[in-house]
Amino acid sequence: MKKNVLIIHTGGTISMMEDSAGAVKLAHENPIKITSETIHDMANLIVKEPFNLPSPHITAAEMLSIKKLVEASILEQPIDGVVITHGTDTLEETAYFLDLTIQTSIPIVVTGAMRSSNEIGSDGLYNFISSIKVAICDQAIGKGVLIVLNDEIHTAANATKTHTSNVSTFQSPQYGPIGIVTKRAVFFHHHPEHQEKYPLEKVSKRVTLLKAHAGMDSSLFYALKDMNIDGLVIEALGQGNMPPQTIKGIEALLAANIPVVIVSRCFNGIVQDVYGYNGGGKHLKDIGIIFSNGLNGQKARIKLLIGLHNTESQLEIQRMFSL
Numbered sequence: 001m002k003k004n005v006l007i008i009h010t011g012g013t014i015s016m017m018e019d020s021a022g023a024v025k026l027a028h029e030n031p032i033k034i035t036s037e038t039i040h041d042m043a044n045l046i047v048k049e050p051f052n053l054p055s056p057h058i059t060a061a062e063m064l065s066i067k068k069l070v071e072a073s074i075l076e077q078p079i080d081g082v083v084i085t086h087g088t089d090t091l092e093e094t095a096y097f098l099d100l101t102i103q104t105s106i107p108i109v110v111t112g113a114m115r116s117s118n119e120i121g122s123d124g125l126y127n128f129i130s131s132i133k134v135a136i137c138d139q140a141i142g143k144g145v146l147i148v149l150n151d152e153i154h155t156a157a158n159a160t161k162t163h164t165s166n167v168s169t170f171q172s173p174q175y176g177p178i179g180i181v182t183k184r185a186v187f188f189h190h191h192p193e194h195q196e197k198y199p200l201e202k203v204s205k206r207v208t209l210l211k212a213h214a215g216m217d218s219s220l221f222y223a224l225k226d227m228n229i230d231g232l233v234i235e236a237l238g239q240g241n242m243p244p245q246t247i248k249g250i251e252a253l254l255a256a257n258i259p260v261v262i263v264s265r266c267f268n269g270i271v272q273d274v275y276g277y278n279g280g281g282k283h284l285k286d287i288g289i290i291f292s293n294g295l296n297g298q299k300a301r302i303k304l305l306i307g308l309h310n311t312e313s314q315l316e317i318q319r320m321f322s323l
């Protein structure tokens with residue numbers, strides 16, 4: 001019996017066309033939506049298009065609306081899998097947001113394209129069909145939100161956009177994909193170790209992401225304190241170290257009870273309290289900075305945003321980042 005797959009189109013290059021001047025733009029009629037309405041042999045497709053946006057226009061409000069649309073649709077009718085099409089620039093953030101907030105074991109796959117619908121070598125339809133294959137695959141059940149592009153299946157927690165234009169842009173540094181899609185079948189070779197779920201009904205907190213660099217000082221940290229942000233993620237140096245001139249500004253944020261989470265600006269490895277010098281990891285831990293566990297900066301920001309809507313306790317946030 002054919003499975004029921006909910007398709008949610010949200011925009012991005014997969015929904016765009018190149019015009020005669022070579023500019024890639026949102027098309028008058030979404031090409032992937034027109035196509036999805038004609039694919040019936042693989043599954044019964046229930047097609048929804050809540051908005052059609054380039055992914056740099058996506059905010060946490062749109063992510064929350066996708067979450068609510070998935071949840072409402074699952075309650076309305078039997079759904080066996082979900083495929084969400086999305087621009088690739090912020091795809092990993094939406095995928096991780098949904099992974100942390102949707103309580104379901106049914107497969108949810110997020111996909112996109114690097115080449116728009118009428119460009120030579122367009123990968124949109126191909127990725128879309130691969131994603132439907134994964135969404136209807138029994139082995140995809142219970143694996144959390146997955147990112148499928150270019151014949152690879154990645155977890156939402158690990159995958160990141162690594163190349164500006166190459167179709168193999170999504171990679172999971174350090175871990176690799178958890179499965180592959182071939183012409184005949186879908187193969188999984190790994191199972192994600194754990195899944196975390198947090199309730200979320202609204203997103204109103206302001207969480208910022210900063211990247212550390214040699215010679216950085218405290219000025220941006222003081223400015224962030226004056227902006228009354230709710231939380232900060234810093235892509236720190238190496239194993240989790242900061243230039244000493246930043247410490248006063250970071251301490252000002254911590255004194256205002258604003259949680260500060262560090263990840264590494266290296267894309268492999270995790271941050272730890274290893275170095276004992278001024279600004280080193282041990283110093284950062286002593287002043288109350290929260291260490292993350294291998295997430296990249298943009299995903300740690302999503303997690304902190306969701307965490308701050310669930311708890312005011314920095315200890316609890318520290319616990320979330322140790323999972």
Ligand code: ASP
Nearest residue numbers: 012013054055087088089
């Ligand atoms: N800039 C585009 C977007 O994220 C890129 C893409 O979809 O691949 O909407």
